[in-house]
Amino acid sequence: MALEWQNKLARLSQMNWDEVHTRLSQEVHKRSDFLRHRIGLPPEAVRLHKGTARRPKFFFPSGGARERAELLRAHLPAEALEILHQADDIRRHHFRLLGYENLDYGAEIDWHLDRVHEKRAPLEPWFKIPFLEFALVGDHKVTWELNRHQHLVTLAKAWLLSNDEKYVRELIAQWHSWMKANPYPLGINWGSSLEVALRSLSWIWVDQLIVDAPNCDEFRAELLPSLAFHGRYIERYLSTYFSPNTHLLGEAVALFFLGTLYPQIEAASRWQTIGWNVVQQAAERQVRPDGVYFEQSLHYHVYALDFFLHARLLAAKNGSEIPAEYDAVLGKMLSVVQALSQAGPPEGFGDDDGGRVFNARRNRTENMTDPLAIGALLYGREDLTAARLTEESIWLIGNQAVSAFPHQNERREPVSDAFPEGGIYILADSEPYAQTIAVDAGMQGVGRCGHGHADALSLRVTMDGGRWLVDAGSGVYISADPADRNTLRGTAAHNTMRVDGLDQAVCGDPFSWTAIPTTRLENWSAGKTFSYFAGSHDGYSRLNDPVTHSRSIIKINGGPALVRDVAFGEKEHELEVLWHFGPDLEIRETGNKTIVASHPAGDGPHLSMIIPDETGWEMEITRGLISPAYGTYLSAPLVRAHARVRLASELATVLWPHSAAIRRNGGLASMRQAAVQVYELVDADTNHGFCFALDKRPWNFGPWFSDAEFLYCRIEAEKLVHLIVVGGTYVAWQSQELIKAPGPSAFFEWRKQDAVFNSDPAEFSVSPLFQKLTGGPILRADSSSPSSSYAEKH
Secondary structure (H helix, E strand, O other): OHHHHHHHHHHHHHHHHHHHHHHHHHHHHHHHHHHHHHOOOOOOOOOOOOOOOOOOOOOOOOOHHHHHHHHHHHHHHHHHHHHHHHHEEEEEEEEOOOEEEEEOOOOOOOOOOEEOEEEEEEOOOOOHHOOOOHHOOOHHHHHHHHHHHHHHHHEEEEEEHHOHHHHHHHHHHHHHHHHHOOOOOOOOHEEEEEHHHHHHHHHHHHHHHHHOOOHHHHHHHHHHHHHHHEEEEEEEEHOOOOOOOHHHHHHHHHHHHHHHOOOOEEEEHOOOOOHHHHHHOOOOOOHHHOOOEEEOOOOHHHHHHHHHHHHHHHHHOOOOOOOHHHHHHHHHHHHHHHOOOOOOOOOOOOOOOOOOOOOOOOOOOHHHHHHHHHHHHHHHHOOOOOOOHHHHHHHOOHHHHHHOOOEEEOOOOOOOOOEEEOOOEEEEEEEOEEEEEEOOOOOOOOOHHHHOOOOOEEEEEEEEEEEEEEEOOOOOOOOOHHHHHHHHOOHOOOEEEEOOOOOOOOOOOOOOOOOOEEEEEEEEEOOEEEEEEEEEEEEEOOOOOOEEEEEEEEEOOOOOOEEEEEEOOOEEEEEEEEEEEEEOOOOEEEEEOOOEEEEEOOOOEEEEOOOOOOHHHHHHHHEEEEOOOOOOEEEEEEEEEEEEOOOOOEEEEEEEEOOOOOOOOOEEEEEOOOOOOEEEEEEEEEEEEEEEEEOOOEEOOOOEEEEOEEEEEEOOOOEEEEEEEOOOEEEEEOOOOOOOOOOOEEEEEOOOOOOOEEOOOOOOOOOOOOHHHOOOOOOOOOOOOOOOHHEEEH
């Protein structure tokens, strides 16, 4: 007890006066509200005005919801039909919550029940319910998801699509049931300001959608004071110091919506101002300068972007001033999603809690591009080529959305991109299929990294619209066994290296880590014929024999990618490099140290994975689990390369996309000299050489001499046809100079087939010997070769 008080006093000493005042005020309100309840007094009502001159505007005019429903039926008929199917399930009290399907809540809905685990939260003061204790309440996320009431919005939409009043009757009945079962301040459903905010947003949508429904005037009159009460709760318990992340952002958005749309509430103007100010502050504080959301999670990035966009649209409708800086942040966030979506659904990273602002069912990887439709329409962004017509865009924007997306956009050639503050690097190629390799080399998160995963230097591969090397997801947050939470946020659930069976960081409680690694970018270069990434992390420096993991990735446009993993240390360790494949893929061995992934039909894209022939590493095909949505799991292929070796040690892995008609039977050889590590990939009469300098010294291998960090060469029929040099100042052949720069360089590249000659800086000079080896004169890219989309962008 003494230690507990010492910790509280230490925490108190770190607070500023505003935090102390805020927390004390919240504690006072908790106790006074409960005291009113105990002595039989109802909660204090929120004052309402009898009339107001202000006429707020929603996303569609009063009575305009039916027109939006008709647009939905005409242009997305399958989604309109699915809404009706879902509404019929909801009428039977069968719910789809998070990743769980067909949860039967019986004739009378128990709003405090986690049906998945059959656990009911006690009806006690909300601030006394330990909602993270699984044994007492089950998984609070299941309970809260039901109580967000997003399913009531589905019922309202079903009425608009069918004109059948049974859906509205069910909506009103469930709302009254909830009000009766959740008397303030009792129950878990008052335990989170964000949950109160999301429920408020649902009720606002219901109110706007059923404005023309018959026999709803009395219900809407009851709804107004309940919305006002929710608003006061949100204002009092804003997560300013508790969870200043998507919690605070969502609460501010709800406060802004309530204050904007319901001027009858006496506090409306204050809520509108507070809400909009906090939303703008969140855009400034919660988003990194390059547009990556600071939780280091794609799903939370999209979740926050949903909030920002909805608030932006409502602000514009109602004449609120919108700073240019706010729009700039949203533009960068949209660019992150677009960059990750160039070759197919954007693979996630970090936690996925299954939440969405508009439609809780759109919580899968393939739905992460939804904000692009709003962004493309709002900002006229033609570069957001992954945008598609969505149900959300029709409800929010209407005819303009339908007109803007008469056909699905043609995808452009993907381009490599980097978001250095967020640590996201995308190596892109268009041949033989559109493909991206997304690398996570950023911070694990903020603070204790509650929603980050131990996934430093992990990569994901998307190709031709499909998921190839995937993120395993999150599984669950809370369960009886902590391993259910920790397994999928651990290192083994990601496409990276694991040392001694340990995670890169140490798991704390379900929303914290300790011994958090530092990830360092060592090089990022993207030319017209290649992309190159190099980075490292110190997550295993806590071991008795400290280990550093370094990863380099070179993607040759139109050719293979090579991933080089190096573990630096001194003693013997167990090393694993893990590769999680999409659940719809089949994996088979085709030769020594070679496997091929493809779809079961056998046609379409293939991905070969090759490690060196002569190595102490073993490669095995097994199966693991991935979680496509919160609480659900799928079996998926897993390739595990492993070895027990003395450090330093390394493994190279070739990832080679190709069609079914092409067989990649070439081998990968590993060779090392004093200052350089070389891998040679042989494919018929073509040799690919990958040379990695082992330190900062000049090196030579066979006829090659250089001080480059990395060198790639492709030789066909004994002629050099492709050369890439990263770093350094020169390359020589048999001691004779080939190319030279006057000082340190970023890269040099030359490719014969399309006369690419490109460098940074541009002062590279070439010798007559270079022309002799390459079989002809060298033409600079700026005078004769076609420009690339990447060059045009940068």
